[in-house]
């Protein structure tokens with residue numbers, strides 16, 4: 001199944017890179033997963049990335065309660081592109097019964113082929129209710145949620161995976177137990193973001209933890225955190241033995257990273273360095289896909305948040321950037337993009353540098369009262385919000 005292994009070459013240990021990823025019934029031609037990102041990984045963005053390289057492109061997170069109760073916002077997020085052959089969705093929830101029902105709906109009514117469960121969200125609004133990254137502290141509850149999800153997906157032969165963090169903070173690590181529980185519950189793979197909830201997006205991801213999880217479980221482990229270039233993904237797999245990688249912020253404003261990643265896992269060292277003219281073409285394509293999926297005005301407004309990422313490091317005046325940030329039609333986008341210099345080369349100093357959310361660690365992880373008092377928590381989940389959409 002293309003899992004990384006170790007070989008010996010002239011006495012030195014070399015890693016055989018995985019060239020594919022198998023998650024139960026789903027085979028991915030490159031061991032690369034687009035990280036679910038709320039507000040980013042909608043149908044248009046997934047299509048844009050899929051046009052660049054092979055991989056598994058996960059829909060932004062939806063809530064189990066929203067899905068089960070037929071919430072309108074949730075329904076609008078469950079949109080797939082016509083060319084999306086493998087429908088992959090991340091589900092959030094804290095209630096095993098709701099999760100089970102939601103998985104059933106995804107499989108039966110939406111043709112979903114892969115369900116990922118969110119146990120990594122660090123947002124206080126979520127952890128306060130014992131959801132996201134807070135939930136794995138309750139080992140018993142985690143097992144219940146996973147078992148319900150796996151049981152609901154089984155008749156459809158749909159693999160369930162989970163995505164988590166190292167733990168609440170350095171004194172309350174949960175990932176090794178989570179890996180064991182995932183394996184015992186029939187989960188097809190576990191993705192680990194090498195940060196704690198307390199770290200949020202600050203500091204550096206701990207890839208040693210990913211390696212420790214690989215050693216601890218038999219199911220595939222997907223490594224996540226701080227992959228900015230294809231070479232980082234190769235390094236992560238070599239260093240940890242992970243079965244594949246999950247890439248989030250590195251592809252913001254750089255969907256071509258998926259091209260480089262696909263090449264890297266097939267033995268080629270490619271670093272795509274598009275000129276500003278090529279970036280403009282990609283921006284236009286992104287806005288066009290968003291407009292197709294959401295209508296032009298909403299699509300162009302959605303596109304605004306991507307502009308800074310696309311133009312990071314390129315010459316573009318403050319005034320032009322400001323006007324781009326207010327774009328509301330494809331025609332006005334074209335007009336503004338025309339003022340950019342097609343010949344400007346890719347700003348190589350941006351390579352390997354962080355983009356997107358970083359921020360500071362949280363002073364304290366917000367948890368429900370008494371959450372740390374026991375580690376079981378079976379039957380003790382709090383009611384989740386139907387419209388939670390903050391992500392991970």
Ligand SMILES: Cc1cc2nc3c(=O)[nH]c(=O)nc-3n(C[C@H](O)[C@H](O)[C@H](O)COP(=O)(O)O)c2cc1C
Nearest residue numbers: 035036037038061193225226247248249357391392
């Ligand atoms: C804007 C944004 C939204 C996110 N939303 C989610 C989410 O809905 N579910 C989730 O599991 N993780 C979410 N994440 C976390 C990413 O999936 C990923 O774990 C994290 O960014 C670390 O990977 P990276 O260093 O490759 O970005 C989000 C991250 C960002 C930046």
